[in-house]
Amino acid sequence: MTTLPLVPLPRTVVETGTPLPLTPGEPRLALPEGWDRAGAYAVELLAGRSVALTVELADLVGEAHELRTGPEGIEVRAGAEVGAFRALTTLAQLLDVAGDALPGVEVADEPRFPHRGVMLDVARHWLSPDEVCRFVDLAAAYKLDVLHLHLTDDQGWRLPVPEWPALAEVGGRGAVGGDPARAYAPEELARIVQHAADRFVTVVPETDMPGHTNAALAACPELNPDGVAPAPRTDTEVGYSSLDVRSETTWAFVRDVLAAAAAAFPGAPLHIGGDETLETPHDDYVAFVARASGAVTALGRRLVVWEEAAAAVLPPGSLVQVWHRGTEGARAAQAAVAQGCGLVLSPADRTYLDLKYDEGFPLGLTWAGTLPLRQAYDWDPVTLLDGVDPAAVEGVEAALWSETLRTLADVETMALPRLLATAEVGWSAQERRDWAGFRERVAACSPGWTRRGRHWHPADGVDWP
Ligand code: TNX
DSSP: OOOSOOSSOOSEEEEOSOOEEOOBSOOEEEOOTTOHHHHHHHHHHHTTBOOEEEEEEOSOOTTOEEEEEETTEEEEEESSHHHHHHHHHHHHHHHHHOSSEEOOEEEEEOOSOSEEEEEEETTTSOOOHHHHHHHHHHHHHTTOOEEEEEOBOSSOBOSOOTTOHHHHHTGGGOOGGGOOOOOOOHHHHHHHHHHHHHTTOEEEEEOOOSSSOHHHHHHOGGGSTTSOOOOOOOSOOOSOOOOOTTOHHHHHHHHHHHHHHHHHSTTOOEEOOOOOOTTSOHHHHHHHHHHHHHHHHHTTOOEEEEGGGGGSOOOTTOEEEEOOOHHHHHHHHHHHHHTTOEEEEOOHHHHBTTBOSSTTOSSSBOBTBOOOHHHHHSOOTTTSSTTOOGGGEEEEEEEEOOSSOOSHHHHHHHHTTHHHHHHHHHHSOTTTOOHHHHHHHHHHHHHHHHHTTOOOOOOTTSOOO
């Protein structure tokens, strides 16, 4: 097993023992016509080095790829540009430990699951578009392919909706603790989407409803049954707010919000939340989810929901994000699969990177316990939930809820190193990966984080260099 700092672990790695000397000069690149995003990334990686990189179109599918490095140069084989890009992220990890020579390797790789995501909660605390882009770079470096942006919650609203200007103007200003925040401008969202697309990351916007909506209710009095807006909230209570399911004003709002999300995130699945609606009567809740789902379908988009929504009738082919384990999560997952939905697993005690590393940690929550690195690593998505068809599991997603995370530095501190555990759970074959190997490889990644000015936590269980 390799001790090169390769995370996630590739399907096969052969260390050939014949390195590629790196001398100053100009790179010589050859890529298939039109693979400009892979080309731009290759230029970024190899600038100032006299090496040859050839990307060859091969009989491989999607993200699958091969990478060979040796005295003749660097050779990538892929059947699609995304496969070539993923190969280049492996190359980047090799370059990170290369002094004046790149280790000689033969790598053949492909992902275990198609969905390897991370959720960023920019509603509780705001991050600038540049910070979001910098976070995308981190996710893409470990072959994640989905950035789920939690754009709305009780405390703040980040998505501009033309028909409801108060959402951005008033709701945009809200955040936990009254920290500074605003909604994103359409151009900023477009920049984030483009930056992510350049790294083959899909941005999935979440507009959480019918609960987690106090920011909207406070900004728009007409959404309230009595026409009176509640006070804005900057605390971290959950489950108290709900849209009025019976009001047609609500439905105009839902259609406008989803249309705005669809316009800002072209082609992306639309996540409508649906979690923790403790104040919404069950019948109203399932009626709401069914109707809002129809609005997503009408926009031609795939629906994504939190597990609670599996109690409602969902369009077949929707994606249900499970955050509980045990009976509760298994029941939701079974209900989802029975109606032809896929699953993405975000069990809190494995993937909620906003949980504290240990009791004494200054940042984070403990409602689902603490989350040491090894616990984030040692689990298998297909055996976590009883009575669930493994074929329904489309992947995994880490979550960074931001009640206590005020800055990108805080977010990085929670994500590094635990995001790498989720990335490997989602990408690498279960029988190939183990904690003993992971702890070595993750340790070897840390000098690169430091060099790039990333914030990270020297988590227990690893001998950090
Ligand atoms: C639960 S899990 C939530 C969020 C909180 C998070 C804190 C889920 C779908 N909802 O509202 O921010 O716990 O860990």
